[in-house]
Amino acid sequence: xxxxxxxxxxxxxxxxxxxxxxxxxxxxxxxxxxxxxxxxxxxxxxxxxxxxxxxxxxxxxxxxxxxxxxxxxxxxxxxxxxxxxxxxxxxxxxxxxxxxxxxxxxxxxxxxxxxxxxxxxxxxxxxxxxxxxxxxxxxxxxxxxxxxxxxxxxxxxxxxxxxxxxxxxxxxxxxxxxxxxxxxxxxxxxxxxxxxxxxxxxxxxxxxxxxxxxxxxxxxxxxxxxxxxxxxxxxxxxxxxxxxxxxxx
Amino acid sequence: xxxxxxxxxxxxxxxxxxxxxxxxxxxxxxxxxxxxxxxxxxxxxxxxxxxxxxxxxxxxxxxxxxxxxxxxxxxxxxxxxxxxxxxxxxxxxxxxxxxxxxxxxxxxxxxxxxxxxxxxxxxxxxxxxxxxxxxxxxxxxxxxxxxxxxxxxxxxxxxxxxxxxxxxxxxxxxxxxxxxxxxxxxxxxxxxxxxxxxxxxxxxxxxxxxxxxxxxxxxxxxxxxx
Numbered sequence: 273x274x275x276x277x278x279x280x281x282x283x284x285x286x287x288x289x290x291x292x293x294x295x296x297x298x299x300x301x302x303x304x305x306x307x308x309x310x311x312x313x314x315x316x317x318x319x320x321x322x323x324x325x326x327x328x329x330x331x332x333x334x335x336x337x338x339x340x341x342x343x344x345x346x347x348x349x350x351x352x353x354x355x356x357x358x359x360x361x362x363x364x365x366x367x368x369x370x371x372x373x374x375x376x377x378x379x380x381x382x383x384x385x386x387x388x389x390x391x392x393x394x395x396x397x398x399x400x401x402x403x404x405x406x407x408x409x410x411x412x413x414x415x416x417x418x419x420x421x422x423x424x425x426x427x428x429x430x431x432x433x434x435x436x437x438x439x440x441x442x443x444x445x446x447x448x449x450x451x452x453x454x455x456x457x458x459x460x461x462x463x464x465x466x467x468x469x470x471x472x473x474x475x476x477x478x479x480x481x482x483x484x485x486x487x488x489x490x491x492x493x494x495x496x497x498x499x500x501x502x503x504x505x506x507x508x509x510x511x512x513x514x515x516x517x518x519x520x521x
Numbered sequence: 522x523x524x525x526x527x528x529x530x531x532x533x534x535x536x537x538x539x540x541x542x543x544x545x546x547x548x549x550x551x552x553x554x555x556x557x558x559x560x561x562x563x564x565x566x567x568x569x570x571x572x573x574x575x576x577x578x579x580x581x582x583x584x585x586x587x588x589x590x591x592x593x594x595x596x597x598x599x600x601x602x603x604x605x606x607x608x609x610x611x612x613x614x615x616x617x618x619x620x621x622x623x624x625x626x627x628x629x630x631x632x633x634x635x636x637x638x639x640x641x642x643x644x645x646x647x648x649x650x651x652x653x654x655x656x657x658x659x660x661x662x663x664x665x666x667x668x669x670x671x672x673x674x675x676x677x678x679x680x681x682x683x684x685x686x687x688x689x690x691x692x693x694x695x696x697x698x699x700x701x702x703x704x705x706x707x708x709x710x711x712x713x714x715x716x717x718x719x720x721x722x723x724x725x726x727x728x729x730x731x732x733x734x735x736x737x738x739x740x741x742x743x744x745x746x747x
Binding site: 412 | 558559585586588592593595596597603683685
């Protein structure tokens with residue numbers, strides 16, 4: 273208390289400017305120290321985190337505005353990596369091993385024909401291949417070749433409401449994600465069955481992986497068991513843990 | 522220059538001072554969070570000390586999110602980018618429109634640079650607040666250029682699909698990412714020199730806050746560092 277009183281006296285004595293400058297410098301230094309030296313615990317403060325989340329939502333909108341149907345670059349087949357890296361939120365030996373003969377892709381939401389699809393039925397759809405760059409949110413990237421049915425073709429075949437906002441996915445390992453309809457309808461978005469001309473190995477998402485070359489790797493769900501079309505925002509596994517939802521590239 | 526009743530002159534315009542200090546915050550956010558992002562997938566075989574990075578407590582993130590604080594770092598980076606870019610644009614537009622760049626940073630000739638660099642290295646370079654010598658001009662222009670390259674390579678690795686022409690200019694995604702790292706390194710080197718010189722010539726610090734310095738201060742002219 274006496275310190276406060278003392279400083280008030282000093283202020284009255286006309287040394288205002290010096291004190292203010294020192295306080296400004298001190299605050300500037302502690303801000304610098306806080307952000308640079310402490311590993312920044314300020315992220316864990318609710319108000320800061322709320323602001324960061326709000327900016328991330330704003331960035332979703334900016335990215336949706338930037339998004340267009342222009343194609344991402346494609347590469348010659350020779351550029352495709354054969355031994356592709358696989359990531360999941362647990363160890364590789366724990367990836368789901370799905371029995372293809374009994375597999376059915378479940379459909380729900382704003383879809384006219386919600387009959388589940390077997391693999392032979394899916395394989396009978398027109399297929400195409402692409403050699404594109406997979407960009408991981410961690411920073412690494414890798415060029416691969418994927419083969420499957422254009423997702424737009426599949427959405428049209430099942431009578432999905434193409435004016436809905438989102439398409440969501442549920443996966444055999446508990447992973448889940450959702451994408452905007454514009455990205456779902458992008459000509460290079462594929463529901464894939466193969467990587468490097470071979471049926472997806474378990475670690476690559478057998479039997480179904482969505483390839484969205486316009487988005488970061490974690491927006492390309494593997495081991496898809498169910499999908500739905502909706503107008504209700506439903507986030508995703510990493511998205512609910514702070515990663516940007518749109519994550520377009 | 523107009524001398525006021527306290528015998529000081531204006532050496533830094535208000536816009537330059539405000540954007541300078543906002544930039545301090547923006548750069549701290551971008552470098553701190555950028556280092557954490559680097560750590561998640563380093564190009565070269567080293568990591569930045571986590572204590573020097575931004576993005577939330579790694580142990581907490583591991584417990585709650587099953588990840589080492591990359592999500593928080595990305596949130597900071599893509600929030601800080603707005604502060605950096607908007608503030609940078611205000612500074613650039615002001616600098617060009619007001620003639621600040623023309624007066625303060627140009628001309629800078631190779632011969633003048635060599636002369637002043639030699640003088641600085643032998644501690645004979647005078648320092649006048651608000652008037653930049655050729656070494657300072659070259660450094661400030663260089664760091665401005667580095668900042669522009671950082672924004673452009675940043676856009677290239679954020680949107681290598683939507684901004685594929687830009688990414689192409691920087692040699693594609695992976696090369697743009699490398700240049701983004703090298704640009705950061707250049708800016709950090711600049712900051713080391715910049716802050717070292719402020720420590721050697723401390724009266725430059727209040728001048729960047731108040732904008733004013735003593736008009737008749739022969740000791741400033743005799744300062745040995747640039």
